[in-house]
Amino acid sequence: MHIIIPVWFYGFDSAMYLVSSLIGFLVSFYFNKIYSISSEKKHMYLYLGFLLLSIGFVTLSITNIFSYIVFNNCHTSCELGLMDDAFSLEDFSYFMYFGLSLFAYVLFINSYLSKNSKFHKIFITIFSVYFLVIISFLSLNDDYKLWYSYHEYFHLASLIIMIFISFKNVLNYNEKRSLNSFLVMISFMLISIFHLLHLFSFISGWMYVFAHISVLSGFITLLIMLLRVKK
């Protein structure tokens, strides 16, 4: 499967990743403060999770900008080597983004699940098997660009994890019934939708556009929550 990205959207996606990462760094900063008070691992996982997620977004944002510049230059004068270089760098940064994001999401799971719970062990086992299957399968597949072929597996795995995190936040909202818990619940749902729409980005360029609007809205919702608390 391929990804359709509207040409007019080039650069906007990078800007959206950058804004999301800045908000992510802010959330991470507050969870670092919370962790310094509580010394609880659950808070540390959220602090590190948001930090890694934000670093992943920054990496992706910078690489996308670089790739688009190279791509635009290629319309006038471009040697194949330059294209290859750009896309090798893209491979590297996409793998960084995939790896950092998945690691961040696994840290989120650790925040919401007790390590002794049966569900935690089942979850980790299923994901380990899933990743092994993907790696084994894709090593035999030379049809795609490397990062391209991992794209859908990454978004599927992320979607499953984020649905679980969203579900945990729905339970939290049902218990607290506060506007802040509602905003956090919505933000995790929007990040889940981001991964869901990415899975269908082969249908239309609008899927890619809406996916990015969704992730930006998710992080802005988190920012609104922080501003509400801080005022």
Added chain:
Amino acid sequence: MNSRRSKTKIYIDILRSVQRERGKLKKTHIVYKANLTHSRLEGYLDFLLSKDLLIEEKNKKEIFYTITEKGLRFLGEANKLKEISEAFGIPL
């Protein structure tokens, strides 16, 4: 109350106990309101006094501990962090 509270969490519990009693409390009352032993409380009180988060006031034969402006600000910050943490469903 959690038996494995961090130091900072204990400082917050002490300050919160004092604040709830109109900002002024005797040592014996802090002991049970913050769920601490007398010997452990001494060290925590010394720290809070040295950082100007609490002040010691002598009234005839009794000693009271009063929360300062700085202590109230610290507690306010801690409450905001608590709110953020609870919004994520992971209470502080």
